[in-house]
Amino acid sequence: MSVTDFLPQSYSSQIETGEVTWRSPSNIALVKYWGKYGEQLPQNPSISFTLDNCHTTTTLKFQKVQAQEIIAFEIYLDGVAVPDFKPKIATFFERVVAYLPFIKEYSFRIETSNSFPHSSGIASSASGMSALSLCLMSIEKILQPEMTADFFNKKASFLSRLGSGSACRSIEGPLVVWGENKSVSDASQIYGVTYKEEVHSVFKNYQDTILLVDKGEKQVSSTVGHGLMHGHAFAKARFEQAHENLEALTNAMRQGDQETFIKLVESEALTLHAMMMTSHPYFILMKPKTLEVIQDIWEYREQSGSKICFTLDAGANVHVLYPKSEKESVQKFIGDRLARYCQNGQFIHDQAGLGAQQIS
Ligand code: DP6
Numbered sequence: 455m456s457v458t459d460f461l462p463q464s465y466s467s468q469i470e471t472g473e474v475t476w477r478s479p480s481n482i483a484l485v486k487y488w489g490k491y492g493e494q495l496p497q498n499p500s501i502s503f504t505l506d507n508c509h510t511t512t513t514l515k516f517q518k519v520q521a522q523e524i525i526a527f528e529i530y531l532d533g534v535a536v537p538d539f540k541p542k543i544a545t546f547f548e549r550v551v552a553y554l555p556f557i558k559e560y561s562f563r564i565e566t567s568n569s570f571p572h573s574s575g576i577a578s579s580a581s582g583m584s585a586l587s588l589c590l591m592s593i594e595k596i597l598q599p600e601m602t603a604d605f606f607n608k609k610a611s612f613l614s615r616l617g618s619g620s621a622c623r624s625i626e627g628p629l630v631v632w633g634e635n636k637s638v639s640d641a642s643q644i645y646g647v648t649y650k651e652e653v654h655s656v657f658k659n660y661q662d663t664i665l666l667v668d669k670g671e672k673q674v675s676s677t678v679g680h681g682l683m684h685g686h687a688f689a690k691a692r693f694e695q696a697h698e699n700l701e702a703l704t705n706a707m708r709q710g711d712q713e714t715f716i717k718l719v720e721s722e723a724l725t726l727h728a729m730m731m732t733s734h735p736y737f738i739l740m741k742p743k744t745l746e747v748i749q750d751i752w753e754y755r756e757q758s759g760s761k762i763c764f765t766l767d768a769g770a771n772v773h774v775l776y777p778k779s780e781k782e783s784v785q786k787f788i789g790d791r792l793a794r795y796c797q798n799g800q801f802i803h804d805q806a807g808l809g810a811q812q813i814s
Pocket residue numbers: 482483485486487488494500577579617618619620621676677680726767768
């Protein structure tokens with residue numbers, strides 16, 4: 455499908471006022487999206503586990519008004535107005551208005567809350583932007599009831615991408631691919647697709663414990679980070695490597711090859727940080743405790759033969775990944791050895807999930 459397929463022809467129904475609620479999860483990339491061009495298009499393909507417990511719930515209340523060029527909205531987080539969120543949402547509305555022309559004829563009240571602690575360093579943009587996009591799609595579905603479920607999900611992902619690239623991987627699960635590549639034939643640059651190839655049972659219900667090593671504000675926004683890949687000395691090689699890693703990772707997941715999975719996932723995380731350390735300006739987004747966690751994970755793996763590994767976002771927090779069969783032993787190890795590196799001892803046990811859910 456191309457961008458023009460998401461421009462609606464005409465609406466067959468009408469609605470004055472109402473509200474819709476969606477709960478949408480965060481996701482954790484195994485092969486990372488880092489670098490974009492044009493209107494939120496990825497420089498390389500990525501694949502992620504959709505999460506389950508880390509999610510945003512958004513209620514969108516809408517009321518018909520006289521058509522206007524600037525979309526009228528208010529936004530509340532946990533019941534409190536958050537004017538700081540407005541510029542990002544306003545940009546999102548500007549980007550999506552061509553695909554959702556009805557939004558000019560409504561005013562909106564967005565009420566949102568996250569299951570994870572605010573400013574925990576867990577990116578809420580993937581869950582937040584996908585939840586809002588799904589709410590908008592629910593309104594469009596009321597105006598165009600003949601819309602298919604497949605189109606609904608693709609367009610929800612397409613719109614989420616315009617809000618935040620990685621958000622397009624939060625609609626479905628447990629594995630989602632975004633960006634054209636030769637291993638996944640239905641993959642697209644403009645939306646995420648559920649990975650439908652065979653996956654070995656050891657990778658089913660994969661566990662992810664997020665260690666909140668540093669809950670501070672992000673040093674660099676992802677948008678600025680992506681920008682640093684323009685003119686980066688290693689950009690071309692990195693984008694090619696992501697294609698190779700995606701192919702190797704999907705092969706490893708089919709074969710149940712945990713050793714290769716671990717090597718690729720950890721290398722992707724360190725490469726993401728290496729790109730930031732070698733850009734201009736350069737950044738170190740890991741903290742000393744991030745490195746201590748990594749050392750302890752490696753030591754534990756060496757000693758126990760566990761298939762535990764780590765990945766990182768563009769920050770200091772660590773995602774600890776492990777098979778379901780090791781849930782008890784690894785969670786004990788986390789409590790005994792890794793909790794000490796977390797701010798206020800905080801970590802969140804999560805697992806691969808199936809994607810967003812409509813609440814009302
Ligand atoms: C490091 O999706 O947050 O988490 O498109 O600018 O909103 P924008 O960026 P964003 O970037 C996420 C980057 C990452 C890797 C990943 O999730 O693939």
